[in-house]
Amino acid sequence: MLNRKGFVNIIKSEFLSRVLGRLIRSIAVAFWVMVIAFTLMRLAPGDPALARLGPGAEPEAIELLQKQLRLDVNPLQQFWGYFVELLQGSLGDSLQTSTPVLSLIGQTLPVTIYLILLSTFFALLLSIPIGTAIAWSGRSPLVYGFRTITAMLLAIPNFFLALVGMLFFSVKHNWAPVFGYNTSFPENLRYLWLPVLVNTIIMTSVISRVVFSSIVETKREEFVETGIIRGVGKSRFFWFYILKPSLAPTVVLLSYMMGTMLGATVILETIFSLPGIGRELVTAVLVRDYPVVQGIVLVFGAITVFLSFMGDLVAYYLDRRVKI
Amino acid sequence: MKRNKVIRLLASVATLALAASTMVGVTTAAAAASKTCNLKSRPTNAICDTFIYASLHRVQSLDKKAPVSGYTESQMTYIVQGQLYRFDADGQARRDLVESESISADSLTITQTLKSGLKYSDGTPVVANDAVVSYDRWSTSKFSAGYIAKVDKVVAKDSRTLVWTLKSPYPDFHFAMAQEFLGLHPGNRVDTEAKAKEYFKAPVSAGPLMVKTFNPTGDLFEAAANPNYWAKPILKLLKVVTIPDANARLAAFQNGSVDFVYELPLTSKDIKWDKTKFRVAAALDSGTFMIPINMGPLQPNKALRDNRVRKALSLSIDRAGIMRNAFGGLSKANCGMQYNYNNPLYLCSLPKNGVRDISSARKLMNQAGYSDGFKMKLAVPNRVLWSEVAVILKENWSRIGIDVTIDLQPDATIGQYLNVQRNWEIMWFGNNAATPLLQLNNWFATAGLWAGFVGYSDPEGAKLLDEASSMTNRGQIRDNLVKLEKIAFESSHFIPVGTRFNIIGSNIAANLIQPPIPGQLEFFVATNPALPRD
Numbered sequence: 001m002l003n004r005k006g007f008v009n010i011i012k013s014e015f016l017s018r019v020l021g022r023l024i025r026s027i028a029v030a031f032w033v034m035v036i037a038f039t040l041m042r043l044a045p046g047d048p049a050l051a052r053l054g055p056g057a058e059p060e061a062i063e064l065l066q067k068q069l070r071l072d073v074n075p076l077q078q079f080w081g082y083f084v085e086l087l088q089g090s091l092g093d094s095l096q097t098s099t100p101v102l103s104l105i106g107q108t109l110p111v112t113i114y115l116i117l118l119s120t121f122f123a124l125l126l127s128i129p130i131g132t133a134i135a136w137s138g139r140s141p142l143v144y145g146f147r148t149i150t151a152m153l154l155a156i157p158n159f160f161l162a163l164v165g166m167l168f169f170s171v172k173h174n175w176a177p178v179f180g181y182n183t184s185f186p187e188n189l190r191y192l193w194l195p196v197l198v199n200t201i202i203m204t205s206v207i208s209r210v211v212f213s214s215i216v217e218t219k220r221e222e223f224v225e226t227g228i229i230r231g232v233g234k235s236r237f238f239w240f241y242i243l244k245p246s247l248a249p250t251v252v253l254l255s256y257m258m259g260t261m262l263g264a265t266v267i268l269e270t271i272f273s274l275p276g277i278g279r280e281l282v283t284a285v286l287v288r289d290y291p292v293v294q295g296i297v298l299v300f301g302a303i304t305v306f307l308s309f310m311g312d313l314v315a316y317y318l319d320r321r322v323k324i
Numbered sequence: 325m326k327r328n329k330v331i332r333l334l335a336s337v338a339t340l341a342l343a344a345s346t347m348v349g350v351t352t353a354a355a356a357a358s359k360t361c362n363l364k365s366r367p368t369n370a371i372c373d374t375f376i377y378a379s380l381h382r383v384q385s386l387d388k389k390a391p392v393s394g395y396t397e398s399q400m401t402y403i404v405q406g407q408l409y410r411f412d413a414d415g416q417a418r419r420d421l422v423e424s425e426s427i428s429a430d431s432l433t434i435t436q437t438l439k440s441g442l443k444y445s446d447g448t449p450v451v452a453n454d455a456v457v458s459y460d461r462w463s464t465s466k467f468s469a470g471y472i473a474k475v476d477k478v479v480a481k482d483s484r485t486l487v488w489t490l491k492s493p494y495p496d497f498h499f500a501m502a503q504e505f506l507g508l509h510p511g512n513r514v515d516t517e518a519k520a521k522e523y524f525k526a527p528v529s530a531g532p533l534m535v536k537t538f539n540p541t542g543d544l545f546e547a548a549a550n551p552n553y554w555a556k557p558i559l560k561l562l563k564v565v566t567i568p569d570a571n572a573r574l575a576a577f578q579n580g581s582v583d584f585v586y587e588l589p590l591t592s593k594d595i596k597w598d599k600t601k602f603r604v605a606a607a608l609d610s611g612t613f614m615i616p617i618n619m620g621p622l623q624p625n626k627a628l629r630d631n632r633v634r635k636a637l638s639l640s641i642d643r644a645g646i647m648r649n650a651f652g653g654l655s656k657a658n659c660g661m662q663y664n665y666n667n668p669l670y671l672c673s674l675p676k677n678g679v680r681d682i683s684s685a686r687k688l689m690n691q692a693g694y695s696d697g698f699k700m701k702l703a704v705p706n707r708v709l710w711s712e713v714a715v716i717l718k719e720n721w722s723r724i725g726i727d728v729t730i731d732l733q734p735d736a737t738i739g740q741y742l743n744v745q746r747n748w749e750i751m752w753f754g755n756n757a758a759t760p761l762l763q764l765n766n767w768f769a770t771a772g773l774w775a776g777f778v779g780y781s782d783p784e785g786a787k788l789l790d791e792a793s794s795m796t797n798r799g800q801i802r803d804n805l806v807k808l809e810k811i812a813f814e815s816s817h818f819i820p821v822g823t824r825f826n827i828i829g830s831n832i833a834a835n836l837i838q839p840p841i842p843g844q845l846e847f848f849v850a851t852n853p854a855l856p857r858d
Contacts, residue, residue, distance in 0.1 A: 047740050062743060096392050097384050097540040104541055163571055171579045178576040179378070179567045181543075273567045275543055288736050 022312070026305040033301030037294050038082065041285075042075050048095045048288035082294065091298070092291030094284075101295035104280060109299070111181060112269070112276035114188060116261050118196045120254065123203035128250075130204070131211025132243065135219070146212065153205040158264075161198045162271045169194055179273035195268045203257065210253050214246035221245075248319035255311020259304030361558075361583075361832040363603060367850035370558045375837050377564045378573045378582040383545040386538065387524035388505050389465045396586075398504055399839055399847035400564060404547050405507030406444070406530025408436065408455060408486075409498050410855060411846045413835040415610065415666070415758070417502035418855035421450065421530060421554070423484075431493035431796075436486045443552040445534035448510050452480035457511035461520070470765050470772060471500040474793070493794040499758045504846055507531075532557040532849050555851035559837055562849070570708065577602070577829045584838065588827040590652045590709060604829045606654035607839075608665035610763065611756030611824035613658075615641075615717075617817045620779025622747040625700060632692040634816035637750075640685035641720045643678050647822045650712040655825040661767070661809050662760045664823045669760045669802060673809035674820070685724050697725020703751040704730060705738045713752055742777045754824050761793050761801075767818050768808060778817055785811045 049065040066072045070081065085092055091101035134146045169176040176194040218224060219242065227241040266278030277296055284292035361372035381394035386401045410420035419425070423439040442450035459478050463469060474494040479487050490497070500506070508530050514520040527535060532553050537546035543566040549557045565582065567573045570589040576582045578595075588604065597604050615637070617628050627633045643657035656664050659672035675681065689695060700721070704714045711732055718728040733741075741748040755774055757763035766773040768785045775781040785808050792804040812818065830838065836850045 047736065047744060094541075099541050107541060166572065166575050171575050174579055178572055178579060178581050179543075179565055271569045271572050273543060273565070273569070273572060279568070286734050286736065 019313075022309055026309055029305050030298065030301045034086075034294060034298045035079075037297035037301075038079055038290075039075075041288070041290050041293050042078075044285075044288070047071075048290060082291075086298075091295035094292050095289045096284075096287055096292075101291050104292060105277065105295060105299055108275055108277040108280045110183070111188075111274055112262060112265050112278060114192060115195055115199065115265055115268070115274070115276065116258055118189075118192060119199035119203055119261070120258060122196065122200040123207055124254070126200070126204045127208035127211055128243075128247075131208040132215055134208075135212045135215035136242075138216075143212075146208075150205040150209050153201060156202075158198055158202055159267045159271060161201060162195065162268055165194050165198055166271065181274055191272070191274065195265075195272045195274065198268060199261070199265070206257070207250060207254065210250050211246065214249050215242060218242055218246045245319045245321075248315040251315045251318065252311050255307040255314075259300075259307045262300050262303060361836065363600065363831065363833050365833050365836060367558060367836060367854060368852065370832075370836055370850065372559045372832065372837065374561045374563060375559050375584065375832070376582045377562065377584045377586075378567045378576050379564050380566070380568060380570075380573075380587055382540070382543060382566045383538065383564055384540040385524065386527050386535065387520060388507060389461055389520070390524070392540070395839075395845055396564060398845040400545055400547065401507065402504045402531075402845070403533050403562070403847040403849060404527065404529045404531050404535050405504075405509065406442075406450060406454075407502060407507060408438075409501035410531075411502050411758075411848060412855050413838060413848045413850070417498040417758075418857065420855060421508065422501075432490045434488040434490070434497065435481075436488070438484045438486070439554055440484065442530060442554065444510060444528040444530050445550045445552050446528045447552065448528065449483075450508060450530050451483045451511070452486045453483075454508045454511040455486055455506070456480050457515050458506050458508055461514065462505040465505070470769060471496075471503055471505070471762065473769075473771065475500070493796070495796050496759050496761055496793065499762065502846075503758070529553075532851055533559070533562055536561070553851070555853050555855075558850045558852065562837070574829075577831075580831075583831050585829040586826060586839065587708065588829050590654075590827065592827060592829065593652055593654065602829060602831055603834070604827065606825045607828045608655060608663075609756060609824035609826060610663050610665065610667075610758060611754050612661065612663050612763070613646075613713075613752070613754050613821045613824055615750060615752055615819040615821065616774060616778050617750045617819070618746070618748050618778055619817050620746050622745075623749065624747055625698070625749045627692070627694055627698045628700070628749060630692045630694075631815055631817075632688040633694060634819070635813070636685040636688040636692070636724055637721065637726075638813070638816045638819040639675065639681045639688070640724045641717060641819070641821065642680045643821050645680075645720075646713055646716050650709055650716055651822070651825070654827065655823050657822045658820040661812055661818065661820045662763055663756075667760050668798065669805060671802070671805060671809055673806070673813060675813070678820075680720075682723055689724050694725070697727060699727045699729070701729045701731050701749045703738060703741055703748050704732050705735050705753065706732045707735075710752060717752065746779070755818075756824065760805075761789070764789055764805070764808065765793070768812070774818065780817060782811055782815060 047062070047066075049062045049071060063072075070078065073081075082092060089102075091105070093100055094104060130146075134142055137143075166176070166178060170178045177191055181191045182188050224241050227237050232241065263278055263281070265276060266282050268274070269276040269279040270282070277299075281293065281296045281300075283289075284296065361370050361375070365372075377396075379396040381396045383397045383400045384392035385397055386404065388398070388401055391397060407420045408422050409417045412418050421438055421442055422436045425434060425436045427434050438450065438452060444450060456478055459472070459475070463472060463475075474491050474497075476489040476491045478489070481487050488497075494500070509523065509527060513523045526538070529535065529550050530553070532550055532555070533547035534550040535546075536548040537544060539545075545564040547562045547564075549560050567576055567582075570587065573582075573585045574588055574592050577585045577588070592604060593606070595604075617623075617634055617637075619629075623629060647653060647655055647657045657678060658664055659674050659678035660670060661673065662670050664670050672678070675684070686695075689697070702714060702717060704710050711730070714730045714732065718730060721728055738751070738753075741751070755763055755766050757766055767775060768781060768789050769775060770781045770783075770786045772781065775786075788804045788808045788811075792801045792808070795801045795804070828838070837848070839845075839847055
């Protein structure tokens with residue numbers, strides 16, 4: 001007969017095997033992201049050698065540069081060469097500047113990470129109390145007002161908010177720099193606060209709605225009624241019976257949002273001239289800098305997959321009904 | 325319970341502290357741009373501490389033979405390298421490192437003597453052989469080689485003397501000397517490509533400024549005054565900051581964070597600027613907006629092979645409308661091929677001075693057998709305002725029955741169309757050059773840049789142009805160009821539309837620090853003494 005210890009061991013090993021399986025699937029996803037990025041770049045019209053030399057270049061000069069950049073071999077050979085380099089820990093060199101792609105990513109990724117983390121932190125700080133309070137009160141005018149305001153904020157494009165913010169805070173009042181960045185902390189916050197504010201407004205609109213819906217759903221669950229009947233203490237009731245199970249969808253959404261924000265921050269990085277990875281990716285795509293695009297997309301894929309995985313783990317911790 | 329309360333309190337304090345820390349520097353946002361130069365400064369009395377230039381592109385290479393990004397890189401390469409001749413603020417070629425020059429009676433031998441005591445920024449002497457090495461690099465680079473096509477050879481007679489031998493007289497010789505491709509660097513450090521690649525990571529300078537900060541992957545480039553230059557620049561430090569968004573550049577200019585902006589958005593012309601602090605102007609360029617038509621064997625559109633159809637295209641476009649509606653009326657419609665700015669050779673060679681003539685266009689289409697029109701694909705680089713032009717052209721040509729599909733592409737793809745695929749039909753683009761003859765050279769010379777792209781050069785036109793390039797009498801040159809532009813309209817494989825321009829903003833006086841006007845690939849910083857006006 002299975003005892004409690006044995007039962008726990010089974011659960012643990014099943015959990016571990018699921019985690020392992022998920023990890024393996026994540027690596028496979030990252031690999032396919034790399035293949036797709038590699039293929040799409042080669043399918044896109046435009047030649048990196050031409051992009052570098054300009055339309056005035058002679059065909060001989062273009063051919064020579066193509067040879068130097070190993071673009072004259074067939075795509076399969078190019079892919080194999082790239083994959084072998086990847087296994088050796090190299091993402092290649094930029095076709096434009098010959099800078100190692102890893103080094104470029106090392107310079108630009110921290111800027112974007114700061115932007116995303118700060119935005120996420122403040123968005124959570126605002127959305128959880130707002131979403132919870134509105135859902136808890138249940139008063140129609142409040143709910144209606146909340147839905148209307150968040151819908152309006154969601155409809156406003158982030159570049160519009162960014163430009164209006166720049167006009168007000170930078171041009172009119174000179175409270176925020178228009179451009180520039182300082183890599184050291186906390187000096188970089190001076191350049192980040194306005195783009196973080198823009199991001200936070202948009203994220204708060206999304207997350208607070210999810211928190212709101214989640215809490216309204218949770219309130220209808222039977223175990224909540226049971227808790228009330230059992231006379232569970234207020235704070236314990238609120239945290240364990242309402243908030244904790246309601247946060248699971250929020251965490252899953254958050255992990256997804258943080259992953260997509262890696263690419264979505266390109267607009268803010270361009271408007272505020274932040275030297276982030278999103279802006280670097282767009283520049284690389286426009287000049288057909290294959291290794292940079294492939295490297296960045298691979299990193300995006302890996303981070304997104306990792307965040308999604310961590311999000312599911314945390315959601316599982318918050319609510320055991322969630323499947324990994 | 326008590327423990328939980330303490331934890332909650334600590335968490336709240338930590339949150340507030342972090343929130344407060346993000347407001348660091350909120351009240352002191354703007355970087356201070358130089359205040360020692362302003363709109364009233366003059367080259368003779370200006371001393372500018374720092375000048376901040378907001379650029380669209382990063383500076384990623386300082387070697388003209390290995391360019392990476394856009395015109396800003398060219399401009400910075402120019403200002404931190406030595407030049408035999410250098411463009412002044414008005415785009416005129418002036419002696420820089422050349423002390424004196426003599427030209428033989430037959431105009432085929434030019435002897436230049438360099439100034440004495442010239443040194444690079446690291447103290448290395450500047451010698452005549454450096455110019456020979458630079459010429460060799462240029463002539464083998466295939467970049468705008470047309471500028472030096474008339475040069476036979478150059479030798480360094482001694483450390484200060486250069487002797488140029490020409491194949492035929494070349495009135496535009498000084499313009500060639502002033503090009504950014506002939507920048508001087510220590511010859512023994514750039515005489516092989518491997519050495520040059522290493523050298524250009526941290527080049528020295530015989531120009532007015534020298535490199536202070538150069539990071540090809542960063543958004544900041546700095547150049548400081550070169551203490552070894554023969555004259556004293558009015559500027560101590562030039563900073564180039566990359567601001568890719570046009571509206572952000574405008575905002576930076578408005579709030580005083582930058583001193584100079586190139587390529588402001590069109591909306592900036594409608595802002596009520598404080599004219600005591602800001603100077604915003606459309607800077608006309610030595611270039612023509614134009615419509616090239618593929619004349620090569622891979623032209624897929626049969627209709628465009630007929631010169632009657634091409635002429636009809638030219639007659640049916642509303643040049644004034646394009647310049648007014650797409651470019652805010654900031655530049656002029658053309659009535660001839662060449663750019664219409666400070667150009668004494670400008671000709672109105674188009675029928676009815678380029679004014680739209682739909683009925684004549686329809687007649688030509690009927691004669692060519694296309695009374696019902698045809699379909700056509702117009703390739704357009706996706707630069708600022710160019711997509712608006714494409715829409716207007718589409719409407720213009722619909723009036724003569726042509727159904728246009730707009731193919732908007734980035735420059736890299738357009739380059740592929742021109743150089744590799746060669747099966748494009750018709751395109752919107754521009755043609756720039758330092759002088760009118762060099763511009764016409766691009767179009768009509770046998771080895772011209774655009775003649776190569778379209779795959780055609782009229783032999784008679786090329787001959788007229790070659791003769792004109794060796795003439796010194798303006799009347800004779802004009803006669804040749806009248807004939808040339810007539811041939812140009814008959815063929816109409818290049819359809820001129822208007823003169824190119826850029827909207828620039830500056831908070832210092834003109835003729836102090838700017839790209840020279842016309843032109844955009846070079847940069848000018850006033851010095852004392854100034855470049856000599858011979």
